[in-house]
Amino acid sequence: MxxxxxxxxxxxxxxxxxxxxxxxxxxxxxxxxxxxxxxxxxxxxxxxxxxxxxxxxxxxxxxxxxxxxxxxxxxxxxxxxxxxxxxxxxxxxxxxxxxxxxxxxxxxxxxxxxxxxxxxxxxxxxxxxxxxxxxxxxxxxxxxxxxxxxxxxxxxxxxxxxxxxxxxxxxxxxxxxxxxxxxxADDGEGEGGGAMFPTGNLVDDLEVPGVGTFKATLINAGIPTIFVNAADIGYTGTELQDAINGDAAALARFETIRAWGAVKMGLIADVAEAATRQHTPKVAFVAPPQSYTASSGKAVQASNIDLLVRALSMGKLHHAMMGTAAVAIGTAAAIPGTLVNLAAGGGEREAVPESVVFGHPSGTLRVGAQAVQKDGQWSVTKAIMSRSxxxxxxxxxxxxxxxx
CATH class of the missing domain: 3.10.310.10 (Diaminopimelate Epimerase; Chain A, domain 1)
Incomplete structure (x- = not known):
């Protein structure tokens, strides 16, 4: 040799x-x-x-x-x-x-x-x-x-x-x-747009050719995120990874929703560009509280959470929750009228600093956000969470x- x-x-x-x-x-x-x-x-x-x-x-x-x-x-x-x-x-x-x-x-x-x-x-x-x-x-x-x-x-x-x-x-x-x-929230210095709600709306009708038209909250906070209602896309919000990651057709649908949402948010000019921008935006779906069993076998009780959230990252359902998406969740939950806020019961949430506990595939997470409205525009001073x-x-x- x-x-x-x-x-x-x-x-x-x-x-x-x-x-x-x-x-x-x-x-x-x-x-x-x-x-x-x-x-x-x-x-x-x-x-x-x-x-x-x-x-x-x-x-x-x-x-x-x-x-x-x-x-x-x-x-x-x-x-x-x-x-x-x-x-x-x-x-x-x-x-x-x-x-x-x-x-x-x-x-x-x-x-x-x-x-x-x-x-x-x-x-x-x-x-x-x-x-x-x-x-x-x-x-x-x-x-x-x-x-x-x-x-x-x-x-x-x-x-x-x-x-x-x-x-x-x-x-x-x-x-x-x-x-x-x-x-x-995005202030125009970071990637994409220049407003927390790039379309100017708390809820949009997101048209996704070949898939459907969905109510969506498009927000730039923590990371650009597209929130849709679980029920509108055929889910309950209690799903674990296997329910979605083994379904190629479902993953393709989510990627199509993500691509068209990215265009509507002004992050890309054409859906074809989404393939070279896998990390952002994220797509997530929300639902009112419901009891479920987390991936570890731990029981999550509806009474202990404010809402359910499932999010996809890099084309797959995330095993827990991305920290940046948690910032988006906390921010959107603090603003009356967003899909996240409505899933959590709607209205102005009482806790100070505003906080929300959401259920994800691995369990629960608390995130706080301080949102204020001035001259009809919402802004968020900070979002807080604990990690290790x-x-x-x-x-x-x-x-x-x-x-x-």
Whole structure:
């Protein structure tokens, strides 16, 4: 057998972290190969190879990805040069089956791990980190141009990761990290549009050729999201992943709804563009409270939730709920007349800060949002939720030297 020399592997410092109900590979910008420290093809090729994409088998066996939208994720962090911020956070959603990294939105779940990684990675000034207590990490979310504040517990000068906070969709308890998404609605600086309700309506008639016309709430808050009523598309809102992810026709319908919703929101000019924008917008369906059994076998009682929500991410029903979509849910629930608000009983909700508990396939989640109306326009000052994060592995990832 002839010996053929191939380029050796290179190694890149990286940390594998669970944040909320997602996990991803985290990098400090300074640790990336020079060609990958700037946006572009070299960076995308590196991240694709790290995660193990594109994979026609849909398994990501030859990479760090877990072959789901929740586990095909990458994060790049850098010390922030922006006033009043500690760290710049850039999120890349890696396609599983195509050579494509989507930079169009944030990952709310991994946001929970950004503060912790920034502290342990030396990206937060030492004088801002208490010996014991809570470190307030001010994060600039570079994909969408928004501020997130993470409240990271610190014990003996180190990030506290263990604890008794339980999050449905995550097997083991951990330390609670509270996140504040400041001014989460689109203001024209981020991707797509320039208004929380890009059509100017709380509810639209969304025409989807070949599928039907549906009532829809189209909102830019946390992440652009298309909400429809479960009953209008033949569902109850209690579905688990298998009910939808094994149904190719249903997934195709949801993708068609998503594409036409994206056009109506002004995110794309033509439905054909949706294929190159898998991460945003999201499509979700809502229903009034109903008891069901979560994927873990846990019983969720209708009396303990305000509404049911199921959401799709990267073409599949999500196993729990995307953090950014939870921001959209909390925001829409706080605004009387949206489909989310109506599913939760309608009217102005009493809690302060406004909060809603919704049922998702893995259980329940509480999210709060403060919405105010001025001159007929709704705005949201912040959305709040609790997540947790834990480092799973740290060291180096290896990729072939000719990857990029």
């Amino acid at each position: 002839t010996h053929v020399q191939h380029p050796p592997q290179i190694r890149v410092p990286a940390t594998y972290i669970r944040g909320g109900t997602s996990k991803g590979v985290f990098f400090r910008l300074q640790d990336l190969p020079p060609a990958c420290q700037v946006p572009g093809e070299a960076r995308d090729r590196l991240l694709l190879r790290v995660i193990g994409s594109p994979d026609p088998y849909g398994k990501q066996i030859d990479g760090m990805g877990g072959a789901t939208s929740s586990t095909s994720k990458t994060v790049i962090l850098a010390k922030s040069s922006r006033a009043g911020h500690d760290v710049d956070y850039l999120f890349g959603q890696v396609s599983i089956d195509r050579a494509f990294v989507d930079w169009s939105g944030n990952c709310g779940n991994l946001s929970a791990a950004v503060g912790s990684f920034a502290v342990s990675g030396g990206l937060v000034d030492a004088e801002r980190v208490p010996q014991n207590g809570i470190c307030t990490v001010r994060i600039w979310q570079a994909n969408i141009g928004k501020t997130i504040v993470a409240h990271v517990p610190i014990t003996n000068g180190e990030v506290q990761e263990t604890g008794d906070f339980e999050l449905d969709g995550v097997t083991f308890p951990a330390a609670e990290v509270q996140l504040e998404f400041l001014d989460p 994060a834990r480092v799973l592995m740290e060291g180096w990832v290896r990729v072939p030297g000719d990857t990029f």
